Amino acid sequence: MRFLQNILKMPLVKNTLKLSSSNVLMYLLPIIVTPILSRLYSTECYGEWGLFSSAFMIINAVLFLSYENTIVKTRNQRELPALCWMCLAVALFIIVLTTFVFIVGRDLDIEFFVNFPSLPLLIVLLVITAFNQLFYNLSNRYEKYSLMAVANITQGLSQAFFRILLSMVKSLNGLILGNVLAQLSSVITYLVGLRRQIPVIYRSRPSLSEIRQMIRKYRNFPMFDAPGIVLEAAMVNMALIILSLYFPKSIIGCYSIIFQFMVLPISMVGSAMSKVYYKEISVAKEQGQIASVTKKVVKITFFLSLIPITFVVLGGDRFIEWYLGEKWEVAGNFALCLSMMSVPIVLTESVLPIYRVIDKQKTRFVFDLVCVIVGLGGMIVACETTTNIYRVLMVYVVLYTTVRFLLFFNVKKNSGMTLSLKEWLLSGSCVALCYVILAVRVYHLL
Numbered sequence: 390m391r392f393l394q395n396i397l398k399m400p401l402v403k404n405t406l407k408l409s410s411s412n413v414l415m416y417l418l419p420i421i422v423t424p425i426l427s428r429l430y431s432t433e434c435y436g437e438w439g440l441f442s443s444a445f446m447i448i449n450a451v452l453f454l455s456y457e458n459t460i461v462k463t464r465n466q467r468e469l470p471a472l473c474w475m476c477l478a479v480a481l482f483i484i485v486l487t488t489f490v491f492i493v494g495r496d497l498d499i500e501f502f503v504n505f506p507s508l509p510l511l512i513v514l515l516v517i518t519a520f521n522q523l524f525y526n527l528s529n530r531y532e533k534y535s536l537m538a539v540a541n542i543t544q545g546l547s548q549a550f551f552r553i554l555l556s557m558v559k560s561l562n563g564l565i566l567g568n569v570l571a572q573l574s575s576v577i578t579y580l581v582g583l584r585r586q587i588p589v590i591y592r593s594r595p596s597l598s599e600i601r602q603m604i605r606k607y608r609n610f611p612m613f614d615a616p617g618i619v620l621e622a623a624m625v626n627m628a629l630i631i632l633s634l635y636f637p638k639s640i641i642g643c644y645s646i647i648f649q650f651m652v653l654p655i656s657m658v659g660s661a662m663s664k665v666y667y668k669e670i671s672v673a674k675e676q677g678q679i680a681s682v683t684k685k686v687v688k689i690t691f692f693l694s695l696i697p698i699t700f701v702v703l704g705g706d707r708f709i710e711w712y713l714g715e716k717w718e719v720a721g722n723f724a725l726c727l728s729m730m731s732v733p734i735v736l737t738e739s740v741l742p743i744y745r746v747i748d749k750q751k752t753r754f755v756f757d758l759v760c761v762i763v764g765l766g767g768m769i770v771a772c773e774t775t776t777n778i779y780r781v782l783m784v785y786v787v788l789y790t791t792v793r794f795l796l797f798f799n800v801k802k803n804s805g806m807t808l809s810l811k812e813w814l815l816s817g818s819c820v821a822l823c824y825v826i827l828a829v830r831v832y833h834l835l
Contacts, residue, residue, distance in 0.1 A: 422549040423650055427713040429556040430564060436638030437506045438564040439645030443626035445511060448487055449518055450622035452480050455615035458745060459607045460526040462671055469530075470593035471603045473523060478600075480519035488512055501630065510565055517572045524579035527586060534665070536582035544575040613750030620757035624764055628785055631765065635772045635781075644782075646713070647723040662686055667742035679743065680805035686739050687806065691816055694735035698823045701728040706830075719778075725831050726782040732820055733793030740800045747803060756799065760792040779834040 427435075453476045460472050491511075494502030505511075528537045548571030555563025580587065629648070633641050666686050670679050706721035713720050744753040764785055771784040801808075808816075 418545050418549055422553070423646070424712050424714065426552055426556070426564070427646065427717060429553065430562075432639040432642035432716055434562055434564060435642030435645050436633070436640075437562050439629050439641050439648075440501075440504075440633055441506045441511065441562075441565050442568075442645070442649075443629045444505065445514060445518075446626045447619065447622050448483065448511075448515060449522075450619045451615055452483050452515065452519055453522065453615075454479050454483075454611035455618055456607065456610055457522055457526045458614065458667070458742075459603070459610060460523075461530050461667055462607075462745065468603060470590050471595035471599045473527070473590050474595055475600050475603055476523055477519065480515075484512060484515050484519070487515065500634070506562060506565060510569055514569045514572060517569065517576055521572055521576050521579065524576065524583055524587075527583060527590075528579065529667075531583075531586060533582060536579070539582070540575045540578040543578045544571045547571045547574040609748060609750050610745075613754045614745060616754050616757075618757075620754070620761045624757070624761050624789065627761075627765055628768060631768055631772065632778075632781070636778060640719070640778060643717055643720045643723055646717070647709070647720050647727055650709075662690060662739040663742055666739055667745070670743060670746050679746070680807070683740055683743065683800070683804040683806045684808075687736065687801075690735050690739045694732040695819065695823070697731040698728045698827070701725060702823050702826050722779060722834055723782070725827060725834070726779060726786055729786050729790055729824065729827055730793075732823075733790050733797060737793055737797050737800065740797075740804070743800055743804055749803060752799065752803070753796075756792065756796045760789065760796075763792060764789040777835065779831070783831060783835065 456472065456476050456479060460469065460476070463469065463472065488508070491502055491505065491508050525537060525540070528534075528540075548567055550567075551570045552563050552567035555561055555567050625648075629641060629644060632644060666682065669682050701724050706724045708721075709724050710718060710721040741753065744750050767788045768781060768785040771781040775781065800806075
């Protein structure tokens with residue numbers, strides 16, 4: 390009992406719990422809302438939302454060229470205004486470039502751009518998200534974890550409310566518009582919580598020479614960190630775009646809802662911990678304690694990573710089919726395939742900031758590049774050679790999972806973290822048992 394109390398008192402765990410508590414609520418909320426939405430919206434609507442969100446996530450990954458992470462890393466408070474203004478300028482450029490690419494794509498009659506659900510809503514969402522991310526990183530710098538949690542909760546609740554409300558308007562895809570309005574509610578929450586800090590930054594107008602100095606000083610972020618993040622986002626979201634070129638919207642809708650229902654929510658907990666972990670190891674580096682901090686994070690996230698896969702192993706796929714309704718009969722089979730990805734995603738998501746702190750963004754970039762080439766390349770080959778969606782998914786999942794596990798072992802090496810033989814045997818046997826059971830159950834689908 391005392392051991393548990395000591396763990397809960399650690400700043401890393403305490404601050405992570407503040408963020409994760411809101412993320413857990415956002416995970417539980419879809420559990421309540423999803424069966425309602427799955428009956429209000431068609432599989433085609435979810436297919437449109439999947440395409441929209443995939444494009445958004447890829448662009449969002451490069452929105453600031455990773456410069457937003459310098460807001461947390463810098464130890465010099467005087468650099469902060471220049472970094473914030475630089476981030477907004479970069480975001481404006483990316484949004485204008487995105488608009489140009491989509492317009493040209495439509496003029497060239499490229500299928501993806503022609504069939505894209507709504508360019509205006511995408512642009513609006515990117516603008517709102519730019520401020521949302523900027524305020525998120527400012528809150529992280531000032532250790533306003535309670536504000537970050539409240540903003541997360543506000544976003545989750547408002548998204549559920551708007552999506553249900555907008556389902557009554559048949560001419561709109563409420564899944565998309567509801568997300569836009571939810572992001573806006575989060576921005577408003579941050580504006581209230583940062584009402585003292587934001588005016589100070591706004592009034593501090595840095596010169597162009599100061600901004601150029603920041604660009605040079607933190608050049609590794611756009612050169613290696615940003616491409617790595619984009620490749621990671623592309624690995625997950627391009628899969629849906631590729632599938633949309635070979636399979637109907639109803640199949641894409643099932644894939645989209647399962648991915649967001651099972652993989653994304655649990656990865657959000659890992660993402661929340663990564664924000665706190667980034668701040669902790671930025672300080673721990675100077676004290677030579679990166680290994681100990683990393684090990685604490687890995688121990689926590691390992692148990693979180695087992696939640697989705699254990700749920701499916703215990704028959705959760707059948708529950709999902711009943712839970713979503715009769716329109717989603719293949720969703721349970723998709724859950725069988727995609728649950729294999731949960732372990733490496735959550736394990737690595739929380740500790741990826743280590744590459745920024747030790748200035749090895751290039752290493753992460755190489756792993757992400759290999760992941761994209763191998764994973765998406767394998768998916769394209771599978772799509773060209775078979776019409777069995779489950780075979781395609783398993784090729785993608787196995788290749789993706791393998792590379793992500795290799796990434797985790799590289800993090801372990803770079804952090805200096807060590808595990809005892811008992812820890813290796815216990816964790817390895819748990820993961821192996823789950824994978825063997827899933828392999829047996831997936832085999833009949835192939």
